[in-house]
Amino acid sequence: xxxxxxxxxxxxxxxxxxxxxxxxxxxxxxxxxxxxxxxxxxxxxxxxxxxxxxxxxxxxxxxxxxxxxxxxxxxxxxxxxxxxxxxxxxxxxxxxxxxxxxxxxxxxxxxxxxxxxxxxxxxxxxxxxxxxxxxxxxxxxxxxxxxxxxxxxxxxxxxxxxxxxxxxxxxxxxxxxxxxxxxxxxxxxxxxxxxxxxxxxxxxxxxxxxxxxxxxxxxxxxxxxxxxxxxxxxxxxxxxxxxxxxxxxxxxxxxxxxxxxxxxxxxxxxxxxxxxxxxxxxxxxxxxxxxxx
Numbered sequence: 001x002x003x004x005x006x007x008x009x010x011x012x013x014x015x016x017x018x019x020x021x022x023x024x025x026x027x028x029x030x031x032x033x034x035x036x037x038x039x040x041x042x043x044x045x046x047x048x049x050x051x052x053x054x055x056x057x058x059x060x061x062x063x064x065x066x067x068x069x070x071x072x073x074x075x076x077x078x079x080x081x082x083x084x085x086x087x088x089x090x091x092x093x094x095x096x097x098x099x100x101x102x103x104x105x106x107x108x109x110x111x112x113x114x115x116x117x118x119x120x121x122x123x124x125x126x127x128x129x130x131x132x133x134x135x136x137x138x139x140x141x142x143x144x145x146x147x148x149x150x151x152x153x154x155x156x157x158x159x160x161x162x163x164x165x166x167x168x169x170x171x172x173x174x175x176x177x178x179x180x181x182x183x184x185x186x187x188x189x190x191x192x193x194x195x196x197x198x199x200x201x202x203x204x205x206x207x208x209x210x211x212x213x214x215x216x217x218x219x220x221x222x223x224x225x226x227x228x229x230x231x232x233x234x235x236x237x238x239x240x241x242x243x244x245x246x247x248x249x250x251x252x253x254x255x256x257x258x259x260x261x262x263x264x265x266x267x268x269x270x271x272x273x274x275x276x277x278x279x280x281x282x283x284x285x286x287x288x289x290x291x292x293x
């Protein structure tokens with residue numbers, strides 16, 4: 001198969017590289033420091049070990065996957081002979097612009113650049129490119145090697161053949177791509193997720209129920225159903241007349257807060273960030289909370 005280049009070996013980049021390598025693509029993984037690349041390969045190896053434990057992969061498959069990945073801190077080497085570049089560097093617009101400028105000096109005009117951004121619009125990103133029609137967004141979800149969804153965003157200048165090619169490649173690595181007809185902040189999934197989390201924060205702050213019961217109300221209820229049918233199909237099955245009443249009756253009393261409740265802000269300021277610091281909305285291992293700056 002053809003060569004894929006992943007720029008950025010961090011949280012998202014290593015998982016994306018793993019996906020393409022598992023599917024048999026030759027993958028060049030680039031970052032600015034060898035340390036980041038070595039850490040990425042360690043994480044990929046660990047991910048593959050977990051797949052072996054769950055009988056989703058064999059040890060032979062693991063070795064084949066690792067052999068498909070090459071690492072480099074040389075950008076020219078990383079993109080040499082590539083046909084598809086996935087940018088997964090830090091969410092800093094200037095960093096991305098600097099990278100795009102370097103890329104366009106060394107790649108052919110027909111090479112696709114796909115950004116994994118979840119923050120910037122495609123119009124913002126395109127300002128850093130001379131050949132804007134080659135740019136798309138392919139937004140993977142963390143952990144990239146497990147979550148099926150990839151949101152694909154195109155600009156008005158994007159040729160249909162580029163979208164078709166990207167979608168085909170995503171399906172080859174086992175993803176379920178959705179194509180946005182319009183670029184909106186947060187894309188689709190994060191907008192829906194943010195609306196739900198905002199309401200969950202509100203219910204917790206109002207003392208309607210404790211955190212575990214609020215979560216259970218989703219995992220044992222709508223969340224169980226949403227794994228099979230989404231909210232729009234749910235509305236069809238329930239009856240649009242019923243959901244008209246539900247939405248119109250509840251909309252006036254749903255949270256419209258534009259900021260998180262005070263108790264969330266307080267936890268953030270105290271370094272209580274969740275599992276990564278040992279304490280958050282639930283107690284995980286609070287005695288190991290590091291200082292927060």
